[in-house]
Amino acid sequence: xxxxxxxxxxxxxxxxxxxxxxxxxxxxxxxxxxxxxxxxxxxxxxxxxxxxxxxxxxxxxxxxxxxxxxxxxxxxxxxxxxxxxxxxxxxxxxxxxxxxxxxxxxxxxxxxxxxxxxxxxxxxxxxxxxxxxxxxxxxxxxxxxxxxxxxxxxxxxxxxxxxxxxxxxxxxxxxxxxxxxxxxxxxxxxxxxxxxxxxxxxxxxxxxxxx
Numbered sequence: 001x002x003x004x005x006x007x008x009x010x011x012x013x014x015x016x017x018x019x020x021x022x023x024x025x026x027x028x029x030x031x032x033x034x035x036x037x038x039x040x041x042x043x044x045x046x047x048x049x050x051x052x053x054x055x056x057x058x059x060x061x062x063x064x065x066x067x068x069x070x071x072x073x074x075x076x077x078x079x080x081x082x083x084x085x086x087x088x089x090x091x092x093x094x095x096x097x098x099x100x101x102x103x104x105x106x107x108x109x110x111x112x113x114x115x116x117x118x119x120x121x122x123x124x125x126x127x128x129x130x131x132x133x134x135x136x137x138x139x140x141x142x143x144x145x146x147x148x149x150x151x152x153x154x155x156x157x158x159x160x161x162x163x164x165x166x167x168x169x170x171x172x173x174x175x176x177x178x179x180x181x182x183x184x185x186x187x188x189x190x191x192x193x194x195x196x197x198x199x200x201x202x203x204x205x206x207x208x209x210x211x
Contacts, residue, residue: 041148043167053078055129056077057069059146060083061143062168066083067099069081081111084126084129092112113125120153122150123158126157140154140165142165143169149191149198
């Protein structure tokens with residue numbers, strides 16, 4: 001009887017290990033399929049035409065993002081620009097000088113947010129800025145790989161807003177043949193993982209209309 005009991009426990013343990021292995025393999029496969037789909041869905045070029053909006057928000061991270069956002073403001077795509085997530089050690093004048101922005105345009109139409117420390121913070125600060133300026137239509141400027149998560153967070157923070165993504169590209173991030181570049185591959189895996197966390201968080205705590 002004791003031997004039979006031990007054999008049954010061993011068989012159960014083996015079955016549980018096989019089940020765990022199968023589930024782990026299935027989860028890994030699902031993750032890889034999702035990752036490939038995520039990368040394929042990323043914008044590969046900037047939109048050919050962009051309708052004017054009430055405001056533009058750019059999430060800091062690379063100089064290219066800021067330059068593109070200033071270009072959109074200068075071309076009249078919106079009347080105001082929010083630069084969200086500015087380093088607290090960077091002054092307004094230092095940022096303007098780094099961008100080589102027109103003094104009059106920068107002084108009249110560019111707002112800086114020094115509080116946001118991450119994408120969630122960007123969304124909160126942008127929602128506050130948009131509400132204070134009675135804005136409903138925003139152009140969101142950030143890196144192409146970051147855009148899906150940024151739009152997800154901003155839409156969660158301001159569900160009634162109309163958001164248009166404007167992807168920015170960097171030469172060192174190769175989206176077409178990403179698998180051949182370890183740095184790009186690592187970046188995209190990290191961003192996809194963050195996107196899954198963001199999706200789960202905003203799905204489990206959906207925005208309240210009118211909030």
